[in-house]
Amino acid sequence: MLAEKALDLIRELQRTLSGTLSPYNEDKIRQVLEEMQNLYDQNRDRAHYAAGQADVFAAIQLRHAAIQRNKRCLLAYLYNRLEQIRKMRWEFGSVLPSDVRYNMCEQEVQWFTQYNRQLANYMKTIGESGGLDLTQDMKPPKTLYVLVRCIMDHGEFETQDGNIILLKKNSQHYLLRSECEHLIRQGILEHLVH
């Protein structure tokens, strides 16, 4: 059946949406584009003698529908991947894990870089004193300071008051909530509650 390959792309999205990003399926996309080109060429060749020939005209319409279906699947594939990448910016932070980046195509990497920059610029313009980090306080804050434990080695960390502490696995620290919330969300620190 026509437009089957394009549907494979959609099924691929359906399977991977919940967790991570699947590898950009360049090969399949090329095959879909080839099918579209073929259908288009066939239609163009027949268009000039279709007048008065109902069966040829019907075939042209059918192929046209298949081209449009392919187009919808392709665009949905690209769009939903971008949505996923955008969500990742809010979950992982401005630097994505290398295996995620590896699965992005060049344009997606570019898009991510620009989205990152725009978001940063926008956050910088909020308020008067240096902006507002919208990715912080995703839940109503309860306390100014929090007790945390390092889940993994993360090296040195400079606190706002200029002290340098070493984030070593299993070490515990009492830090400003605002400066360590990101590290907690990224799974480097664990928040300890009484």
Next chain:
Amino acid sequence: MAAYSVPAGVCTNYFNIDDILASQEKVPCVFNAKVAALGYLDQSTTDVDLNVGTKLELPFWLARFLQKGARNIVTVDTPKTYKEGYRNIFTADPNVVDLHRLGPFFYLFGGKLLTLQLPDAEEIADVLLKTFQGRFRKIMDGSQNALHADLTSQTSVLDDQERHLFAAGQDSLHGFHRWEKRETEKLSTSVMVANHRKRKRIGAMPTAS
């Protein structure tokens, strides 16, 4: 982080995955007109053309396109699952039907069928509504009661949209219980990061080919 995603309920979205998949479900068609050079779509024949009277199961998107208005290239029939026989089963006891096996886009595809001017469209619309009304209480109670129970037996018979609904109920339930146990105060690793790490640990990360 639902706030940053396109709402799942909006199925008229051009990019909606469920809408694309639902419109791929098959509809029985009979060709009213000859279609030149596309005989290869019918695997039961070696004819070059698709001839008048050819019977084919076409995906919904193509069936509707070929049927629409003056085009009238095919005549469509109601798919088996939506015919009277099945409709009677749904109305008899909506709760025993495995809509996932019969769907999985039972309501969404059913709604699409209504745009095909089928003679039994009214009955189909009616059975979609009644089936959901009949199953609603079980879905709601199921999603709101079981906290740690294995839910696969409950969700496996649900249609795709019903599953979204069930998941939403579960989400609220878990949120409330976490709050009751005072776990919401604790800042936690974001869901995506945790998933990513889990996958990496079990080595199930799809490798780029």
Next chain:
Amino acid sequence: MDPAEVEFLAERELVKIVPNFTQDKIYLISGDIGPFSAGLPVSVPLWLAVNLKQRQKCRILPPDWMETEFLKEKKQEEADSRFFTPMPSPHYMELTQLLLQHATDDVPRADEVRTLIKDIWDLRIAKLRSSVDLFVKSEASHAKLNFLTVMEINTVRQFLTKALDHMHQLRGNVSGSSQASHSQFI
């Protein structure tokens, strides 16, 4: 909405405390608080009450309704009524939760209070579910439920709005008005 956000709203409710310190008025964006005189009751937002309590700076006077006799009556009333009865506080659940966590010693018969509140909550949630089911099965296009609290609404919000979306689509199918809402895309 996350229950933590509902709790945040509840933390603006005023409760009475008896401070063990003396201090002038504090001027905050959300309003003035104080002045505090040691031993004299004063109303403050819940968040501050909890904070002071944690630092042993005050004793919290639980709201009038947070006592077993009243709650037993309330529970009976709720059980007897087909409809939701008005609750003594729009944030009764969150107030109980926070006060019993941080100021158990200030609430007489705390465990009984906790059980009673939970019972009332369960009664109301069961009622809420039955109403929702009734509504979905009826031909009605709107329903009015009085005296529900934010936290109660919040437990069904996600589910209910999705279910109503779905119902709207299915009802539209029957009346033929949703033809246009089914996507015309290929």
